[in-house]
Amino acid sequence: MPITIRKNSLFAVALLAALSSCQDSGKWMDRLDADPLHARADATRRAAGCANMALELGRSLPVPEHGGTSLAVLYYPSKSEPGRSIVLTPTVKAVFALEGAAGERCAALPKSPSKELGAAAPDGLSMTAYYRDQLAVYQALPATAALYGKGGTPDAEGLKSLKSFAASFQAVAEPGLRGDYYRLNPEFWEWLRSAAGSSLPKA
């Protein structure tokens, strides 16, 4: 059946492309999972105070807390179906130390009316780009938080790190959560704006 063979060849080409993309994103997932800061952020899900959290809740990217020695993440519900996911108002906040395991805490946020806040992932971002950019956020976070803690004007290398953090964060952060990210620590985002020239919009 020559026609079948031709079609199957087309399938094979399409599939190879898909598999290649999948394998590529898999490598970035593995690298992200191996990042110690990412692992610590993930571990907050099991912290005291969060043990009873619904397993469906998504976790945000970390944002430096005041002082730059600890990071905060939000947990939020989302409505997901294939090809579409909407973030709802966050319900839990966890804080963990930038270094070491001390000071980890997790608690439900005060109850508030839940709203659909927007998309859970930026439009048009491939799986590979998503995991690559997310890894870049985690890799740039320690330097960013340290610079924020110190205050003042960063040197050229510090500026590069800050710009990398700002660009990666904005590329990969949940669009629906931007306001909540800002409200986690407005002082940090305004400092980033003044230091790196790029930040989240005020909320």
Added chain:
Amino acid sequence: MSREIVALLLLLASPFAASAATEDAVGGVPTSVLSGPDVEKSALGPLTWTVPCKFAHAGGQAFEGTVEEYHCDYILASLKDPVGQFTRLPTLPAQITFLQSTKWAARAAKEKAKTETEALLKKTDPKTVDAKLAPADRLKAFMALSDEVAKGVEICKPFLWPAREATSYLEKTHGFWPESWKPCMSPFYDRWDELSGLIKPLEKTVIDYSSLAAAARLRAAERNAEHKTPAAFPAFVPGGKGAARQLDKLYDGGETAKEPDEFADPEAAAPGKGQYVLAAPKKISDLNLAPPPIPEEGEARSRRNYFARGYQEALTRLTDERRIAYWHATGQTATVGDPEGRSSLTIRQQGPTCGVAAQYQAMKARGLSVTMTDLAKEGLAKGYYSEYMERDGGLEGGTPSDQMNHLLTDHGVRSRYVASTTPEALTESIRVGGDALVSMQTKRLWNDPKLSDGSGHTVYVTGAEVDANGKTRGFYINDTGTGEAKRFVPIEQFLRAWKGRNNTAVLFDANNDPKK
């Protein structure tokens, strides 16, 4: 001044209101957009608004003005508590002024929506797809157009009220789109129907092609078996003493396991003296051919719901199934569990009930007579499950990790919640108990760029594909989030999706029939 009144005044001060006032002044348009009595001099009482679009004066007199449905839709979609705000306006003239100004805004929004609707319908016209394209490419193109039609919701947004209903067993809502959306959305509904009519037969064609490809590959394997030595048989199972017996012992009833005297080919050269090697089958009937890997069109195929996650993921699934057919035929793997039999247990969940739905399937598999509605209600009452409580806040939305099996326990099904476990333990649970539940990272499981990485999902694991060395090559799942049954998830992808939830699972032991 109340916040509502301020909001109304802001609305009146909008560009639409300003242009209405100006045009009225110059006389370019009818001076009263609401044909009716001279409201300034009217002795009639203020208006009462009955949703969707009925107005009457206090005291019951009919309102002589004309307010069209799209006008009401616009106000209802634009304002929070529109009827309350309207009712609280202090005088009839204030109400009329409000209606006049919003009518202009509604008309402008309607014109804009009309232009954008025409553009989107033109863009998604199926005739734009080249009829000479191969079926797979046409399918891909039509599916892309169908996704594009979803932008109609954004176009119609100024007129869409109430919000699309949530899905909930408790509220008995199914996510339907409100009737009030029809006036604006009907051209898009029609386009979806049109595209759906083109997509369905093409999906069938693509699956049929894949099935043919699987058969062709098996025929090639048969030819290899007839004409070539086992050593040349591609990717054959690695030999080893007692491999088949070991399989038999490990996986009762596994199709791969054969006694050596039934299966050994004396002419096949064993790589080492005294070692038993799974020999190459001589003809297709000797192959360990499971039931057709890709079922004929019908209920079994429909349950698999290949295209639930889009075109590319469907191709991946079909290829996985062709690969499994080849593994079976060449004796490389055996299926542990009964993923085909349990595929009939899958459902499409409503609301964040994946954890409940996974337990539901495990109960049904053990012959319990339960319904999702009853289990969701029971879970909510006992604190094992929470809905998205959008109106009152305080939401959680789902099942707490450590309560993944509490409904099972309460219904007499013995199981073990394990905060972290291994794929081997999962396979063992399937072998002895028939199934398992796992918590996964949805984005990685669905390979879906539109999802965030953190969100989680529980799925029902119904089988494993295991090789002669006891190594699991992947698991079969029923996924109530997509409505896919018997989806094979290759081990690398499975582990990546599982790791994000710390390899959490609910495992079963033998003899866990709740009726005993």
